[in-house]
Amino acid sequence: MRADARKNRDHVLAVAGTAITEQGVDVSLRDIARRADVGLATLLRHFPTREALLEALLRTSFDELTARAGQAETASSPEDALVSWLRDCVAWTTEYRGVTVLMAAAIEDPESALHASCVTLRAAGARLLTRAQAAGVARSDIDGTDVFALIAMLAWLGDQPSLAPRADRLFDVVASAILSAGSSHAQEERSPRTRS
Amino acid sequence: MRADARKNRDHVLAVAGTAITEQGVDVSLRDIARRADVGLATLLRHFPTREALLEALLRTSFDELTARAGQAETASSPEDALVSWLRDCVAWTTEYRGVTVLMAAAIEDPESALHASCVTLRAAGARLLTRAQAAGVARSDIDGTDVFALIAMLAWLGDQPSLAPRADRLFDVVASAILSAGSSHAQEERSPRTRS
DNA sequence: ACCTGAACACCGTTCAAGT
DNA sequence: ACCTGAACACCGTTCAAGT
Numbered sequence: 001m002r003a004d005a006r007k008n009r010d011h012v013l014a015v016a017g018t019a020i021t022e023q024g025v026d027v028s029l030r031d032i033a034r035r036a037d038v039g040l041a042t043l044l045r046h047f048p049t050r051e052a053l054l055e056a057l058l059r060t061s062f063d064e065l066t067a068r069a070g071q072a073e074t075a076s077s078p079e080d081a082l083v084s085w086l087r088d089c090v091a092w093t094t095e096y097r098g099v100t101v102l103m104a105a106a107i108e109d110p111e112s113a114l115h116a117s118c119v120t121l122r123a124a125g126a127r128l129l130t131r132a133q134a135a136g137v138a139r140s141d142i143d144g145t146d147v148f149a150l151i152a153m154l155a156w157l158g159d160q161p162s163l164a165p166r167a168d169r170l171f172d173v174v175a176s177a178i179l180s181a182g183s184s185h186a187q188e189e190r191s192p193r194t195r196s
Numbered sequence: 197m198r199a200d201a202r203k204n205r206d207h208v209l210a211v212a213g214t215a216i217t218e219q220g221v222d223v224s225l226r227d228i229a230r231r232a233d234v235g236l237a238t239l240l241r242h243f244p245t246r247e248a249l250l251e252a253l254l255r256t257s258f259d260e261l262t263a264r265a266g267q268a269e270t271a272s273s274p275e276d277a278l279v280s281w282l283r284d285c286v287a288w289t290t291e292y293r294g295v296t297v298l299m300a301a302a303i304e305d306p307e308s309a310l311h312a313s314c315v316t317l318r319a320a321g322a323r324l325l326t327r328a329q330a331a332g333v334a335r336s337d338i339d340g341t342d343v344f345a346l347i348a349m350l351a352w353l354g355d356q357p358s359l360a361p362r363a364d365r366l367f368d369v370v371a372s373a374i375l376s377a378g379s380s381h382a383q384e385e386r387s388p389r390t391r392s
Numbered sequence: 393a394c395c396t397g398a399a400c401a402c403c404g405t406t407c408a409a410g411t
Numbered sequence: 412a413c414c415t416g417a418a419c420a421c422c423g424t425t426c427a428a429g430t
Binding site for chain 2 (some may be wrong): 020087101104105107110138141142145146148150152153154156157160161162163166168169173174176177178180
Binding site (some may be wrong): 197199200204234235236237238241333 | 415
């Protein structure tokens with residue numbers, strides 16, 4: 001890549017970062033180009049879709065979250081590792097208002113520039129879930145995609161100004177639901193207490 | 197209202213119903229006007245905002261849901277009444293893809309044409325919740341707005357094609373979380389079993 | 393190689409002009 | 412009273428023309 005092109009790219013990316021922080025991920029691409037003193041076509045040549053722009057912008061954060069999941073896997077108890085990683089994920093999305101909808105779409109669209117990152121994130125969460133299930137501290141009838149969906153739900157909640165004040169409490173409610181040990185059939189099994 | 201105006205209004209409303217069913221609540225208003233063989237300005241005079249159009253379209257369903265909550269209050273057990281009403285609410289929104297975001301915005305915006313209906317709906321849910329809490333079958337640290345938020349979360353999940361297949365399972369997960377009897381401090385109270 | 397203005401087909405809003 | 416076409420200020424996409 002030519003030096004001037006690289007400079008343009010980096011500058012657009014920096015401007016996009018502040019614009020998205022201010023207005024959310026649906027901010028007008030024309031507006032970003034204007035604020036970067038660059039033609040709209042130039043922006044689109046570097047980042048052909050909104051997702052591509054976001055991918056470049058979020059890659060670092062994505063990698064960080066994935067790495068943190070790996071560390072938690074050995075450093076914390078299965079329960080703490082899972083719950084506090086979930087909390088980190090939800091908290092992270094609040095910095096990019098509206099990103100949840102794009103991630104939900106990307107997780108099943110291999111064409112999306114965000115696809116790979118979302119799949120990696122889901123896999124990291126799935127490992128923490130499996131570990132917690134093996135330890136008997138997480139319900140056994142959910143999988144990594146369910147966890148991804150629960151994160152998405154809670155992140156979406158934080159994006160809605162009217163409901164955001166409830167996001168923390170409802171995180172706890174959902175977390176407690178994941179942690180109710182035992183399977184979903186507990187009620188049918190009439191007190192199957194372990195005889196110690 | 198003049199007879200021709202009424203006819204126009206009703207026709208626009210019917211066309212809007214099918215258009216929204218096909219494409220979701222974000223469908224182009226211009227498109228609705230075109231399909232109704234009416235000027236766009238005419239549509240906007242009858243329904244000055246997208247919310248006003250939806251309000252007219254959803255009023256019947258809203259009233260029905262509210263009424264059903266009232267009936268359940270006397271006909272079913274506190275637990276069944278709450279859970280099956282929640283299920284009805286979530287199922288209902290799937291008919292209007294994207295309506296959840298508008299409802300979440302409307303619940304705190306008195307200017308929105310959907311505001312009154314959303315507030316009424318929340319109140320209906322709050323009564324069912326209070327009844328369940330009084331019976332000791334629902335956790336006591338949530339209120340009507342939390343229930344509204346949980347419905348919104350689950351409805352939003354159903355709107356995302358990639359996550360919709362998990363909506364039913366996660367409804368059960370969330371419902372079980374609401375029904376975990378006792379307060380959020382249960383874990384701190386070291387086995388407070390009732391001595392029968 | 394890289395950039396850009398301009399044309400394009402959309403959107404919702406507004407309003408003067410018609411019946 | 413009610414309706415409407417047209418103008419307006421936006422949007423993302425595309426591409427021929429410039430450096």
